[in-house]
Amino acid sequence: MAGGKLEVLNALDVAKTQWYHFTAIIIAGMGFFTDAYDLFSISLVTKLLGRIYYTAPNALKPGTLPPNVSAAVNGVALCGTLSGQLFFGWLGDKMGRKRVYGMTLMLMVVCSIASGLSFGHEAKGVMATLCFFRFWLGFGIGGDYPLSATIMSEYANKKTRGAFIAAVFAMQGFGNLTGGIIALIVSAAFKAKYPAPAYKYDKAGSLVPQADYVWRIILMFGSLPAILTYYWRMKMPETARYTALVARNAKQAATDMAKVLQVELADEQQKIDEITGNSNNDFGLFSKQFLRRHGLHLLGTTTTWFLLDIAFYSQNLFQKDIFTAIGWIPAANTMSALEEVWRVARAQTLISLCGTVPGYWFTVAFIDRVGRFAIQLMGFFMMTVFMFALAIPYNHWTHPHNRIGFIVMYGLTFFFANFGPNATTFVVPAEIFPARLRSTCHGISAAAGKAGAIVGAFGFLYLAQSKDPSKRDAGYGAGIGVRDSLMILGAICALGFFFTFLVPESKGKSLEEMSGENEDDSEEAGYYDRRTTPV
Template sequence: MAQQQQQQQQQQQLQVLNALDVAKTQWYHFTAIIIAGMGFFTDAYDLFCISLVTKLLGRIYYHIDGSPTPGSLPPSVSAAVNGVAFCGTLSGQLFFGWLGDKMGRKRVYGMTLMIMVLCSIASGLSFGRSASGVMATLCFFRFWLGFGIGGDYPLSATIMSEYANKKTRGAFIAAVFAMQGLGILAGGMVAIVVSAAFKNRFQAPPYSVDRVGSTVPEADYVWRIILMFGALPAALTYYSRMKMPETARYTALVAKNAKQAAADMSKVLQTEIEEEQGKVEQIASSNTFGLFSSEFVRRHGMHLVGTTTTWFLLDIAFYSQNLFQKDIFSAIGWIPKAATMNALEEVYRIARAQTLIALCGTVPGYWFTVALIDVIGRFTIQILGFAMMTVFMLGLAIPYHHWTTPGNQIGFVVMYGFTFFFANFGPNSTTFIVPAEIFPARLRSTCHGISAATGKLGAIIGSFGFLYLAQNPNPAKADHGYPAGIGVRNSLFLLAGCNLLGLLCTFFVPESKGKSLEEISGENEGKDDIAGDNKTVPV
């Protein structure tokens, strides 16, 4: 019975799309992964490198002349510098997600990359007559940098899903997203190299005060070089993106141009593909419902609820962890107090700590997903990831005072690294993959953009909220029985709760392993039919 249904669906399927679904892994698959993945490499570098330099910004621009303590960014300024890019990313995901369905994936793809290149350079050239002027300029350019990054999410995911075959589609999309881990790793490595180069050239005493506060004036170059480096990988990818043909699913199912779709994919697959204009018109005429229609709500409403809520809850935890690692490491004593180091030494130590976490926990998690997602499925990986993140967060929070005792910090770091591993071998990967698979072609980029934007709303809450939650609520009593960092413990409990809710919301999301995109979305069905597997939640 199942075999008969599969044969019937293949007969309904356009030849050009069926050829993509059953294609063996070829060089064009790897080319698409590299082209789309380099965008995500740049996205991650640009979003997370700011956390490496915020303490340096505080030392340079907020040191009080004559004060023996290093300067630091005021909480409101720190929240703005860390979170403004996410506000731009949210806007970009909604705008470019919608535009990708209206104008085509390829036509919009180059726009996002150019915005990223220009704004990365401009961020490093931020200027102003005062500290607040420099921070305002930096926030302005990082907002527009985030706007370009936002467009990369729905477009990269949609392009890769529409190019891939159904057998290994999950691994290909996951490989694109795994470049985010390499981008985070690259950010740490660049910061290590740049800070070490300046530190070795301009040796300062362990603690010295001059006009920029506990550092040499040349340290102002460090954060600018780190931010501007993000323009390089994006610029190198631009030409390749412009040479990619439009995806056949957009050309056939949205633009309704069967001839162009067949011609493009004949070149890509190096085989003759028949154009089927009549079948294209038939499929298009039976799928005309819009995003705000009752038909969409009936078919995909709960799916959109599932993809948005899980991404929202995941990003509260994931971005809080990434952006404020330095604060957590300082709270547990893994990084020495600022007053014991000059500024360049502090940047070096923060970058080294974050690079170690990325190397041991973050990056392996992504590639475990690549290896196993088409074996055990998206649903299982997401449930496992949320569950293990909850366990490890509670394992950090409940005995928190034990972990902050001198000599136990390494145990904290190991468990903390496991939360990153299971975030990436878990919901951080699957929440990106699933929205690119389960919605119709004409709404795929839009729905992915909505899901991703909801995630970035969670990131904004995480980046602004964690900054305040992690503060010691009783700083005046820190030496009288109230250990410094008690706010970090409370925030870990809250993040564990977010992960547990994310696990429950996963039950709204269907499994898409091993099925064609049209089979999952029901685009090959009649107007009143819904693909059987879209009616139920996999368990």
């Protein structure tokens, strides 16, 4: 190795689990709590938005969002997230993780509040301002992905690094769960205070004027956890790996980590100069050397994340429509607007509590024991199995006596998404690329995932719309049908299974081992051979 490994990096790799690890998990994880809450809470209120803004004055049945408006409201934040992942991922490698970290959080806070204050003289105006603010909300959320993953990976020791990064990502599950709980509380409170004259919809009935406050309160609540963690996020020191290997400041890296680890660390400026000055380690993202060393790995992380998010976001954003199609949530014209919000929120909360949240924490428990590769492969395989198990005998599941079985099977797809590729696709890109490109490459991988989410949000919504206007109120399934959708998603998960073989195993290895940053020219020939085997 060129000059040997830096003492400060070795100290981080072998450090025992300490309080600062848990502090970092909470600080970074609350960003992901906010991310999930903000991204998925919109699915709880889209039916309410349709009732409020698209019901004609003398209509005898509730209105629904037009397909183009529904696609925009559901998908515009994903477009912002994709843009933010690319931009802030690149900026995190140029300016440092800490300096960019606060920008993303404040953007999330401001735009979360602004989303709830969306204004306009008519429906189009309200929807336009809502989409505008949700795009920039997504832009801030996008920055949180590469920065949180990179910061946690660079703070962690190599023995439990996977669990720490996965724990940050697992806060998404609590954000999703909290979104459902907040919607339950708010809708129940408004139902109690402003009861509708009738559950059967009529022009004098279920839509009380105060219902407009419900969706606004639900969306604005997402700013609270981000506000609470802003101060602590700004107090975190820059990671030693960025300071030493990218900024090339040995003294600052040693000083920062000595405070964190509570040990004395030497200033190794000469060793840093040897490592960073090695011509073998200065290649750029678009160089032949990067393509040869990490090209297949980047292809693996982007394709698996892309395929996973098509399935994962399709399920999350439109699960309310699937539940309506199988009869678990009654038809809209049989209940009040607030009752409908409550029932949709109850369904999401149960799925999150029983499937989503446990799946994340199973990953945290096992990722450093069985490895990233095995968990991702298993997750894609089980998602494929359960998707087909729901789709092939679909008529069986729609029978009223079998609906609980459908919900259990459907919940298991979320469990194995999270105890599987939804967690590992986040973890691995933060471990296998060089420090100077780590945030950028994670941002690219995450952006590929959001491209998949956009395909799921826009593509499946379009396919699900019936060409027959008389059938459009039937919801999801009036077009290609729930069965066909599940079959397509099952095939997509199967593709993810095979692309997983491009992703290397990083269990138990230091970040420098994975990226080859300490390799000199004489070791380069053997480097690539060691890195191509996933297990």
